Amino acid sequence: MLRTFTKAICLAAALTFTVSPPAATAAEKTEFKVCWSIYVGWMPWGYLQDSGIMKKWADKYGIDVEIVQINDYVESINQYTAGAYDGCSMTNMDALSIPAGGGVDTTALIVGDYSNGNDGIILKDKGKLQEIKGQNVNLVELSVSHYLLARALDSVGMSERDVIVVNTSDADMIAAYSTSDVTSVVTWNPLLSEIEAQKNATKVFDSAGIPGEIIDVMMVNTETLAANPSFGKALTGAWYEVAALMASDSPEGKAARTAMAEASGTDLAGYDAQLATTEMFYKPADAVAFNQSKELPQTMKFVAEFLFDKGILGEGAPSPEFVGVAFPDGSVYGDPNNVKLRFDSTYMQMAADGAL
Amino acid sequence: MRITNRKPSRPTAFLLGLIPFLGVLIAYAVASHTRRLENPADKLLPSLADMGAAFMRMAFEADRRSGNYLLWLDTWDSLWRLGSGMLISTAIALILGISIGFVAHVRSGLAPFVATFSLIPPITILPILFIIFGLGEVSKIMLIVIGTAPVMVRGVSQAVMDIPREMIIKAETLGASVWQMVTRVVLPQTLPQLITALRLGLVPAWIFLVSAEAIASTSGLGYRIFLVRRYLAMDVILPYVAWITLLAFIIDRLLRLLSKRAFPWHHLKGDSL
Numbered sequence: 204m205l206r207t208f209t210k211a212i213c214l215a216a217a218l219t220f221t222v223s224p225p226a227a228t229a230a231e232k233t234e235f236k237v238c239w240s241i242y243v244g245w246m247p248w249g250y251l252q253d254s255g256i257m258k259k260w261a262d263k264y265g266i267d268v269e270i271v272q273i274n275d276y277v278e279s280i281n282q283y284t285a286g287a288y289d290g291c292s293m294t295n296m297d298a299l300s301i302p303a304g305g306g307v308d309t310t311a312l313i314v315g316d317y318s319n320g321n322d323g324i325i326l327k328d329k330g331k332l333q334e335i336k337g338q339n340v341n342l343v344e345l346s347v348s349h350y351l352l353a354r355a356l357d358s359v360g361m362s363e364r365d366v367i368v369v370n371t372s373d374a375d376m377i378a379a380y381s382t383s384d385v386t387s388v389v390t391w392n393p394l395l396s397e398i399e400a401q402k403n404a405t406k407v408f409d410s411a412g413i414p415g416e417i418i419d420v421m422m423v424n425t426e427t428l429a430a431n432p433s434f435g436k437a438l439t440g441a442w443y444e445v446a447a448l449m450a451s452d453s454p455e456g457k458a459a460r461t462a463m464a465e466a467s468g469t470d471l472a473g474y475d476a477q478l479a480t481t482e483m484f485y486k487p488a489d490a491v492a493f494n495q496s497k498e499l500p501q502t503m504k505f506v507a508e509f510l511f512d513k514g515i516l517g518e519g520a521p522s523p524e525f526v527g528v529a530f531p532d533g534s535v536y537g538d539p540n541n542v543k544l545r546f547d548s549t550y551m552q553m554a555a556d557g558a559l
Numbered sequence: 560m561r562i563t564n565r566k567p568s569r570p571t572a573f574l575l576g577l578i579p580f581l582g583v584l585i586a587y588a589v590a591s592h593t594r595r596l597e598n599p600a601d602k603l604l605p606s607l608a609d610m611g612a613a614f615m616r617m618a619f620e621a622d623r624r625s626g627n628y629l630l631w632l633d634t635w636d637s638l639w640r641l642g643s644g645m646l647i648s649t650a651i652a653l654i655l656g657i658s659i660g661f662v663a664h665v666r667s668g669l670a671p672f673v674a675t676f677s678l679i680p681p682i683t684i685l686p687i688l689f690i691i692f693g694l695g696e697v698s699k700i701m702l703i704v705i706g707t708a709p710v711m712v713r714g715v716s717q718a719v720m721d722i723p724r725e726m727i728i729k730a731e732t733l734g735a736s737v738w739q740m741v742t743r744v745v746l747p748q749t750l751p752q753l754i755t756a757l758r759l760g761l762v763p764a765w766i767f768l769v770s771a772e773a774i775a776s777t778s779g780l781g782y783r784i785f786l787v788r789r790y791l792a793m794d795v796i797l798p799y800v801a802w803i804t805l806l807a808f809i810i811d812r813l814l815r816l817l818s819k820r821a822f823p824w825h826h827l828k829g830d831s832l
Contacts, residue, residue, distance in 0.1 A: 277789055281603075300790045305790075
């Protein structure tokens, strides 16, 4: 009796302490943690940490920023949403469905790039997108691949009803493609180029067909950012220092890109090839311009409608407008009383003005 | 009287068994409440009411897109895969187990191989399974078979070898053929052990079922859990986990009951778990 009871108490205590949110997230603090996962446009985050550039900028503002790589993309977003990190790199779509849909007010601090061919649809032994009709399509369901498929089908007057979506883990996508019952896949780089290299594979659609819709962003907790502007400044300053380095053809720039290439398991040529299908915003002014473009609200509307259609915009979401998305000009898509995702140019503008 | 000599009455035993469950439930409710004070829309630890609502939605409301009742569809597909896999594993365990345990030449030939094979983590050879069996149902069932059959074979052959030698000699003295010894001596002694092996095999079988469904699938309990994990829908995941646990528990109890009913001689030696 005694032992069982003690066990129950211990378990209760353990569970309560481990899953309680970190106290007072919004308060001013000096130590921050952000996370990222492997993707061509996010490799600079690893480089920031390894090269000491992040530390240099953090020291400048008298804070401490740790950048942690997480091997599983979805898990990194889940960790951020649960409160374990102050920021995390993710796409605009996942930001809306996971943290924002889960009530965590999130701000797009640094709009890093958009996919301009990094995500694509591949058919086996077929050459036209229309021929996808009736096929099994292997992809990571509810991911940007799924979104890309929906947009692609839309562009040729078909809908998801015309195909059968088979949820397939990205880790097994290449092995899956080599089996005879898989005839079409939707995936992202570096898997995409790996599969496309096989001789019976034809890429029939890619994200260059919907430019600017799959956006890769460093998302941070809005309350943390509001209470600690120096966190936003240090992160943004460090990011654009590395971005300028990457864009340059100098030996230092090449060395930086080589380090990122190796960290992502390829070589400089392979990494440059991936960068070619990624529209990187190396200059903060370009990111600001994109952030304030008229197309962004339109994109977020597409994304919100897609998420709502798939039933993943949060429990009890009555319409795609359930979660509000705020844009730099102050306009809001969706419910203005439930704004949980904010595109904000403040810090990128500071970088553009050289004010960091 | 010392505690080791005291036995709880039936109601006390029931209540004692209930305490850890209640403890976990209360700990969960407290943790969930604390997180939800901070963020009412918290997804990590949804309230018990939210989970109940999600469970009812999965079970009794047709899916907007496909018109299916997702929980039952998933349950049926998963149980079908699990059942097929375990049926094959049990058949393999029975035939190979008796051969290895009863015939020394077969034992010399196969036992080292089965022992080695049982140590391969099946997930690691998954790409090979895909290429041989395709991405459909066969590779999922084969993953369960490969994950459970070798260990079950070893359990059954050990049970055959544990049959007292005197019994075999007695049967031989009475003029039994090899086939008669197998059907009249070995089988009755082994079948209850086979059910034990099956019950133990079901534990890894569920793990392999969920992993297989996570990798490439269009339905199933594991598929649903890994799908909704993409948007941290713990209000769906946690009830599904509870549902899987309940199914596994019921199957286990049914097998125990079967063993007790069908082979009462095996359960004469008192209480078993």
